[in-house]
Amino acid sequence: MTTPVLELRGIDKSFGPVQVLHDVAFSAYPGEVTALVGDNGAGKSTLVKCIGGIYSIDSGEYYFEGNSVTVSSPREAAALGVEIVYQDLALCDNLDIVQNMFLGRERKSGLVLDEATMEEMAAKTLAGLSVRTVKSLRQHVSSLSGGQRQTVAIAKAVLWNSKVVILDEPTAALGVAQTAQVLELVRQLADKGLAVVLISHNLNDVFAVSDRIAALYLGRMAAQVKASEVTHSQVVELITSGRSGTLGLTNGSGS
Amino acid sequence: MRAGPSQEEIRRYNLGTLLRHVHLGGPTSRAELTSRMGLNRSTIMALTADLAAAGLVREELPRETGRAGRPSLVVRPESARIYVLAFDVGVDRLVAARVGLGGVILDRRESVRQRGTFDLAEVISTLAGFARQMVRKTRPDTVCVGAAAAFCGAVRESDGTVHFSPNLVGPIAELPFGEELSRKLAMGLPVAVGNDANLGALAEHTRGVAPGCRNLIYLHADVGIGGGIIAGGHLLGGHEGYFGEVGHMIVNPGGRPCGCGSRGCLEAEVGERALIDHAGMYGRVGREAVRTLVEAADRGDIAARDSVHRAGDWLGIGVANLVNIFNPEVVVFGGTLRELYLGSAAQVRTQINTSSLPAARANLRLRTTALGDDVTLVGAAELAFTQMLADPLEMLARVSP
Ligand SMILES: Nc1ncnc2c1ncn2[C@@H]1O[C@H](COP(=O)(O)OP(=O)(O)OP(=O)(O)O)[C@@H](O)[C@H]1O
Numbered sequence A: 001m002t003t004p005v006l007e008l009r010g011i012d013k014s015f016g017p018v019q020v021l022h023d024v025a026f027s028a029y030p031g032e033v034t035a036l037v038g039d040n041g042a043g044k045s046t047l048v049k050c051i052g053g054i055y056s057i058d059s060g061e062y063y064f065e066g067n068s069v070t071v072s073s074p075r076e077a078a079a080l081g082v083e084i085v086y087q088d089l090a091l092c093d094n095l096d097i098v099q100n101m102f103l104g105r106e107r108k109s110g111l112v113l114d115e116a117t118m119e120e121m122a123a124k125t126l127a128g129l130s131v132r133t134v135k136s137l138r139q140h141v142s143s144l145s146g147g148q149r150q151t152v153a154i155a156k157a158v159l160w161n162s163k164v165v166i167l168d169e170p171t172a173a174l175g176v177a178q179t180a181q182v183l184e185l186v187r188q189l190a191d192k193g194l195a196v197v198l199i200s201h202n203l204n205d206v207f208a209v210s211d212r213i214a215a216l217y218l219g220r221m222a223a224q225v226k227a228s229e230v231t232h233s234q235v236v237e238l239i240t241s242g243r244s245g246t247l248g249l250t251n252g253s254g255s
Numbered sequence B: 001m002r003a004g005p006s007q008e009e010i011r012r013y014n015l016g017t018l019l020r021h022v023h024l025g026g027p028t029s030r031a032e033l034t035s036r037m038g039l040n041r042s043t044i045m046a047l048t049a050d051l052a053a054a055g056l057v058r059e060e061l062p063r064e065t066g067r068a069g070r071p072s073l074v075v076r077p078e079s080a081r082i083y084v085l086a087f088d089v090g091v092d093r094l095v096a097a098r099v100g101l102g103g104v105i106l107d108r109r110e111s112v113r114q115r116g117t118f119d120l121a122e123v124i125s126t127l128a129g130f131a132r133q134m135v136r137k138t139r140p141d142t143v144c145v146g147a148a149a150a151f152c153g154a155v156r157e158s159d160g161t162v163h164f165s166p167n168l169v170g171p172i173a174e175l176p177f178g179e180e181l182s183r184k185l186a187m188g189l190p191v192a193v194g195n196d197a198n199l200g201a202l203a204e205h206t207r208g209v210a211p212g213c214r215n216l217i218y219l220h221a222d223v224g225i226g227g228g229i230i231a232g233g234h235l236l237g238g239h240e241g242y243f244g245e246v247g248h249m250i251v252n253p254g255g256r257p258c259g260c261g262s263r264g265c266l267e268a269e270v271g272e273r274a275l276i277d278h279a280g281m282y283g284r285v286g287r288e289a290v291r292t293l294v295e296a297a298d299r300g301d302i303a304a305r306d307s308v309h310r311a312g313d314w315l316g317i318g319v320a321n322l323v324n325i326f327n328p329e330v331v332v333f334g335g336t337l338r339e340l341y342l343g344s345a346a347q348v349r350t351q352i353n354t355s356s357l358p359a360a361r362a363n364l365r366l367r368t369t370a371l372g373d374d375v376t377l378v379g380a381a382e383l384a385f386t387q388m389l390a391d392p393l394e395m396l397a398r399v400s401p
């Protein structure tokens, strides 16, 4: 079996007196899309922010490419090759596409890139992902449609040779045609060899592109299963009650 | 005992292989060709020189020289000079395109086809007219090296005769489609004809979602549903080339009547008519109607959603059967099946996971076409390039003025 690029074990996370994540295990594999599902408030975004170094974990282990690591800032996550497109803060509205794709990277790499080179690299990345809907790369991001914004955010991840790309509800605000494009882009990223984590409430989208499905229930990982082994109703049960037949949490777990 | 291949045969084979690499992979460095073909540098140089002298490829420095050091020369296909004519006869549209070596669509013409009786003469005259318009606009040094058509019905590949198509009212008799189109084009080129779904499979296998994949099934919905199967690297042809009528696999015994006379075929349960009837959208037809329906389902229209889910269930059962029989690595959904799959993947997956053998489905990948609505046209272009890639210099000699 392939080893995961990213593996978490026994993650606990509390905000003050409220424990949001309990003993969570989670893995993401190269070349695969892993869906992270769960009801509102189950802890999906919190888990992702722990992975991305926005929140520190209270306890648990974080492995990257088999090595134990500590990630205590977004910068450290990015340095490992983890790129996250957050539900709430994806792009800077008042900057154009090229500026967004290079935002926060100019200094890190140490090399100074001229505008023309940056534009060429951005154009090549978008073309490599068969993105043709964006008219000008010098367009402000505020003028883009929801689907185009997601596309730019995803392209940014590709441009920086990320190994893990995490997308928190990328299709939530999109219509059918745009959702289809983003889903195909998500699939394409994984087919290029990246490990992709997709958070979505739409199980249809989840089944359309995922290789594995991880279901969080009240801050606990109910199950992480292969998409070729479960039915729609089993996943619904895992989400709503944390168990389904032999799958999922047993009564004593997590206590 | 047969003697080994002659030097000349080996050279011909290598020329074709090198050209195929560049045609499918785009600009490729000599160093890369050397390692991919397992030949030594001087042989690659000689082969490249021959192809360049014939005007099939060009050697140049790579565009971006970002890295230091001596860049290896890149071999590019002469896309603007060497081209084929590709045609697509769909139920609702006719397309003709000029496609350059390397798979670039250089020019295209499209018209809407009215549903109803299939008028061979009219279809052929439209397509030939498109071709003439496009050829007239080309530079004098361009060369057309092949022609092929995708057809939405059964095709006898040996001679391009089309046959039996429940969705094209009219022809029950055989029609010499390839021959007639070739005559009308009057370019001295035969026109190869393939079933649209078979050519879709070829397109996805060569430059689509799973390049080089040796076990692939492509499922295509236009009005009906067709399929192309690549097993062990070969497109299955069957007796006389009639193959891929996967749409008439029975998934629901005693179910909806099908245009073929049977009941409960995949096409009868999942095709455009079933989707539209179940959603109560009587009178609507075509790709746009199906797309509108899937959107309505997403917005919460109950009848539309039930219709999409129902079709997804039957589609899943159809795929489960195919998975059990062929154990494909990839199943690709194209035409309006792209939208249907994305709109009902939970049902499709669930049926596959419940009805197919665990070992056969364990590593199954489900994908949508990477070529959009052009998938069948791209397949036709690949078919048109076949002879050229088998023996480049001979083909060129034959078509050059
Ligand atoms: N910064 C915070 N401080 C306190 N509580 C928080 C904080 N962030 C999240 N929570 C709580 O943690 C729980 C999990 O929230 P989280 O955002 O991770 O859920 P989610 O699974 O992403 O939900 P949704 O599907 O609605 O996006 C919720 O009860 C939420 O109120």
Ligand SMILES: [Mg+2]
Pocket (backbone or CB within 6 Å): A044, A045, A046, A087, A168
């Ligand atoms: Mg969230």
Ligand SMILES: [Zn+2]
Pocket (backbone or CB within 6 Å): B247, B248, B258, B259, B260, B261, B262, B263, B265, B267, B268
């Ligand atoms: Zn039938």
